Amino acid sequence: MAAVNTSVPDGRTRPPRPSARSRRARPSPVSALRWAVLIVIGGYLLLPLLAMAEFSTRGTATGRSLDAWREIGSNADLLGAITMSLELSALTVVATLILLVPTMTWVHLRVPRMRRLVEFACLLPLTIPAIVLVVGIGPIYLWVNYLLGDSPLTLTFVYVILVLPYAHRAIDGGLGSADIVTLAEAARSLGASWPRVLVNIVLPNIRGAVISASIISVALVLGEFTVASLLNFDTLQVVINLLGKRDAAVSVAVSAAALLFAFVLLYALAQVASRRPGTVAADATEEGPTP
Amino acid sequence: MTTDIADSSPTDRLAERPGAAVQLVGLHRSFGKVRALDGLSLDVAAGEFVALLGPSGCGKTTALRALAGLDELDSGRILVGGQDITRLSSNRRGMGMVFQAYSLFPTMTARDNVAYGLRLRGVGTRTRRRRAEELLELVGLASHAVHYPHQLSGGQQQRVALARALAVQPEVLLLDEPLSALDAKVRAQLRDEIRRIQLDVGITTLFVTHDQEEALAVADRVGVLHAGRLEQIARPGDLYDRPRTAFVAEFVGLSNPLRGRARSGELGLLGTRLPLLPGSAFEGPVRAFVRPESVTVDPVPDQDQGHGAPIGRVLSVSFLGSLCRVRIQLPDQDPVLAQIPKAEAARLSPGSPVRVTIRPVPVFAEPA
Numbered sequence A: 001m002a003a004v005n006t007s008v009p010d011g012r013t014r015p016p017r018p019s020a021r022s023r024r025a026r027p028s029p030v031s032a033l034r035w036a037v038l039i040v041i042g043g044y045l046l047l048p049l050l051a052m053a054e055f056s057t058r059g060t061a062t063g064r065s066l067d068a069w070r071e072i073g074s075n076a077d078l079l080g081a082i083t084m085s086l087e088l089s090a091l092t093v094v095a096t097l098i099l100l101v102p103t104m105t106w107v108h109l110r111v112p113r114m115r116r117l118v119e120f121a122c123l124l125p126l127t128i129p130a131i132v133l134v135v136g137i138g139p140i141y142l143w144v145n146y147l148l149g150d151s152p153l154t155l156t157f158v159y160v161i162l163v164l165p166y167a168h169r170a171i172d173g174g175l176g177s178a179d180i181v182t183l184a185e186a187a188r189s190l191g192a193s194w195p196r197v198l199v200n201i202v203l204p205n206i207r208g209a210v211i212s213a214s215i216i217s218v219a220l221v222l223g224e225f226t227v228a229s230l231l232n233f234d235t236l237q238v239v240i241n242l243l244g245k246r247d248a249a250v251s252v253a254v255s256a257a258a259l260l261f262a263f264v265l266l267y268a269l270a271q272v273a274s275r276r277p278g279t280v281a282a283d284a285t286e287e288g289p290t291p
Numbered sequence B: 001m002t003t004d005i006a007d008s009s010p011t012d013r014l015a016e017r018p019g020a021a022v023q024l025v026g027l028h029r030s031f032g033k034v035r036a037l038d039g040l041s042l043d044v045a046a047g048e049f050v051a052l053l054g055p056s057g058c059g060k061t062t063a064l065r066a067l068a069g070l071d072e073l074d075s076g077r078i079l080v081g082g083q084d085i086t087r088l089s090s091n092r093r094g095m096g097m098v099f100q101a102y103s104l105f106p107t108m109t110a111r112d113n114v115a116y117g118l119r120l121r122g123v124g125t126r127t128r129r130r131r132a133e134e135l136l137e138l139v140g141l142a143s144h145a146v147h148y149p150h151q152l153s154g155g156q157q158q159r160v161a162l163a164r165a166l167a168v169q170p171e172v173l174l175l176d177e178p179l180s181a182l183d184a185k186v187r188a189q190l191r192d193e194i195r196r197i198q199l200d201v202g203i204t205t206l207f208v209t210h211d212q213e214e215a216l217a218v219a220d221r222v223g224v225l226h227a228g229r230l231e232q233i234a235r236p237g238d239l240y241d242r243p244r245t246a247f248v249a250e251f252v253g254l255s256n257p258l259r260g261r262a263r264s265g266e267l268g269l270l271g272t273r274l275p276l277l278p279g280s281a282f283e284g285p286v287r288a289f290v291r292p293e294s295v296t297v298d299p300v301p302d303q304d305q306g307h308g309a310p311i312g313r314v315l316s317v318s319f320l321g322s323l324c325r326v327r328i329q330l331p332d333q334d335p336v337l338a339q340i341p342k343a344e345a346a347r348l349s350p351g352s353p354v355r356v357t358i359r360p361v362p363v364f365a366e367p368a
Helices: A020-025 A029-056 A067-074 A076-109 A112-127 A130-148 A152-177 A180-189 A194-205 A207-223 A226-230 A236-246 A248-273 B002-007 B010-016 B060-068 B110-120 B125-138 B154-167 B184-201 B212-218 B236-241 B246-251
Strands: B022-031 B034-044 B049-053 B075-080 B095-098 B172-176 B204-209 B221-226 B229-234 B256-263 B266-269 B272-275 B284-290 B295-299 B311-319 B323-329 B336-341 B353-358 B364-367
Touching: A029 A248, A067 A076, A067 A248, A076 A112, A076 A152, A076 A180, A076 A194, A076 A207, A076 A236, A076 A248, A112 A152, A130 A152, A130 A226, A152 A207, A152 A226, A180 A194, A180 B095, A180 B154, A194 A207, A207 A236, A207 A248, A226 A236, A236 A248, B022 B060, B034 B060, B034 B075, B034 B229, B049 B060, B049 B212, B060 B075, B060 B095, B060 B172, B060 B204, B095 B154, B110 B125, B110 B154, B125 B154, B154 B172, B154 B184, B184 B204, B184 B212, B204 B212, B212 B236, B221 B236, B221 B246, B229 B236, B229 B246, B246 B284, B246 B364, B256 B336, B266 B284, B272 B353, B295 B336, B323 B353
Parallel strands: B049 B204, B049 B221, B095 B172, B172 B204
Antiparallel strands: B022 B034, B022 B075, B221 B229, B256 B266, B256 B284, B266 B272, B284 B364, B295 B353, B311 B323, B311 B353, B323 B336
16 A cells, blocks of 8 residues: 655654554564564473473374373372372461461561561571471471371471462562551451451452462472472372383373463462452342351 | 331431540650650540641641550550540440541442441341441442442542441541542542531541641631640630640641730730730740731832831732732841732732731730
8 A cells, every 4th residue: 555645734744654454564573572582482381391292192103192191090199199289289278378367467467577577587498408408307207297197298387388488478468569557457446356357358358469379389389399209208299200210101291280280270270369359249249247 | 226227317326326525634655766645635525526636746646546446555544435445455446437548448349348347246237238328328429339449539438438437336436637638629528528427426526637727627626736745625716816825826827926025915016016815925025926817918108108017028929819918028027928808919019018017816925
């Protein structure tokens, strides 16, 4: 399409504006760069997954086979480890939230001068290598096993410590982004006890942060290998490692499945976190009388 | 209880439980080396609307928060309806409070916000829903019951907060600068609305503000706080016309601090004998606080200069609508402000000579 010079009131001419079709035909440099970055990063992330898919579906003869993937459902050790890791994830999330949310809320509302100290304590596990941590807690776990049995679920204690830095960051961000102090004072002046303030006011307002903390905790627990292996517990990653020595295809299939599962789980949690009040029917918020 | 509630209007119900008298006795509160409250004592009658006025850091919000139980006291006593509530936790004090910051619960609708206090008291779903809607109607937001706070304007949010505070039928309503975040027009509207509702329900109300116009316009009495102490508490007109301290004279409204000499309870100033208010310095050199509307200004033809009252020069004329504010430089005094009708100000321009006199109204004076 021919370009036409257009006159402006002062008599000067300005360059023709590109038509919609020509704009579509020639992407802007920014747009091209955006696509290039997307393709490079997408390739970087997807290639290993595709390689895993390719490797885990190699048949013994020519063609493809899903035998390795079928093995996931029939291997009792693997199923046990998957169940165990999921239980560990759930327990770790619950324990972390029970420990952190009330503590951090209390510090935020009542003793803000302690915030730095709590932050320091929570960030400490980041600075301690896993091997050092295991050496330190090994003797403690002798007592834990003696008192609570030797179930891998006892790993919850150490996993809570491992997720503290990440969960603390997420929850601290949530508490900082809402004016929790004023909201809590408003609720108190209306007659709310501190537990009610926590449940009715604080938690709904830091829901996104709590879900973020949960996502991080789940991801960390599902992927944790070092501590579980050194303490001789059979979690998903430990079993995958053992399987890899016996049957590489099954091991890779399980890894790929674990990645997919984690992605779906985290995506679902993120979707829940992104829901905003006001997008649901108001009546849905009605609750029964509070004692 | 719920049957009664259902059968009467929210205003009637709130009026059935009139406000309680409030006594603050010798309140002390320090934050480090800063004394926020320094022996504050205040009596508020049942059903009275008292505004606490003062500059930033004078302790007015600290006093209100102490009354609400949100801040602890170093010493002193708080009595509501004759009962000592000093050690009672904030959630057991039964007071309604509206905060300066928007404090609606973001995850609840306007109706749920208003009903929250009732929910805590175990009121049934249907009853509390109806009462919440009645209160929203009282503040003019019945049609916004299912809106979330982020869907409401600032003024609407503060209205809902007021309805929420009133829903629990408190004996005392505490308003902590609830209008300061609003624009001027909404502020004036909501201010009048708060007063209307307060008069309707007869609830004892303490209103903290740094806005003099707000305090003087709505309160039965205005208490002026300074450095953690109550300087004076009086009806708005008395506070303005009969200040008892230099701080009140200077802080409330505009005033001209003028130097003069007091003798036997009178002050000779710019050719006028002014009676001195109780509490003033009655003898010797003083600094008197004269309201701009007490200053009269007359243009002086050149040939008349040197006769009668002192001649000053107009520095500036500011238009205020029906009135104008004129700034005048007098010999041996700081510049003086005069507030005169627009028609009179039309004869003045910067630099023109004027004769300045003062109406013989009582003034407050402190030793110079």
